[in-house]
Amino acid sequence: MSLKKISFFLNGEAKDVYANPGDMLVDVIRDKLGLLGTKVGCKTGGCGACTVMLDGLAVNSCMIPVGKVAGKSVVTIEGVAENNELHPIQEAMMEDGAVQCGYCTPGIIVSAKALFDENPNPDSEDIHRALEGNICRCTGYIKVEEAIVKAASNIRKEG
Numbered sequence: 001m002s003l004k005k006i007s008f009f010l011n012g013e014a015k016d017v018y019a020n021p022g023d024m025l026v027d028v029i030r031d032k033l034g035l036l037g038t039k040v041g042c043k044t045g046g047c048g049a050c051t052v053m054l055d056g057l058a059v060n061s062c063m064i065p066v067g068k069v070a071g072k073s074v075v076t077i078e079g080v081a082e083n084n085e086l087h088p089i090q091e092a093m094m095e096d097g098a099v100q101c102g103y104c105t106p107g108i109i110v111s112a113k114a115l116f117d118e119n120p121n122p123d124s125e126d127i128h129r130a131l132e133g134n135i136c137r138c139t140g141y142i143k144v145e146e147a148i149v150k151a152a153s154n155i156r157k158e159g
């Protein structure tokens with residue numbers, strides 16, 4: 001099948017990529033654009049390991065054909081830290097021991113960032129709902145959710 005030029009914004013930078021429009025976004029991000037932070041788990045939309053933000057919303061990039069992102073903004077885990085500083089979500093996850101094997105972690109952080117960008121004052125229920133598509137086989141979620149609650153509180157304090 002012939003490759004097409006597909007242009008979109010990746011972590012704030014304009015990118016052109018030559019791909020089959022039906023190729024899944026996660027594969028293009030990892031294999032053509034070399035950003036390996038976005039993980040591949042189930043490839044059926046069930047685990048959240050591949051979560052990225054698409055025009056601000058958390059989506060499973062294993063379910064999005066890259067042709068659908070033309071002209072849109074994609075943010076991966078590599079785009080979450082700003083000015084060489086970890087995002088408060090990343091800091092809280094590290095401080096609170098919410099990372100074990102880390103396979104789920106990029107997707108969780110991206111889902112939490114999408115939530116915080118939309119709702120800077122999420123309560124525990126909002127956080128629980130935002131993360132329900134992100135499966136973790138190691139931590140059992142308690143530490144993860146505690147870290148996200150702490151990050152929300154830290155962001156509020158920083159104003």
Ligand code: FES
Pocket residue numbers: 039040041042043044045046047048049050051060061062063
């Ligand atoms: S790899 Fe995409 S949801 Fe599991």
Ligand code: FES
Pocket residue numbers: 098099100101102103104105135136137138139
């Ligand atoms: S830390 Fe291992 S799957 Fe979540």
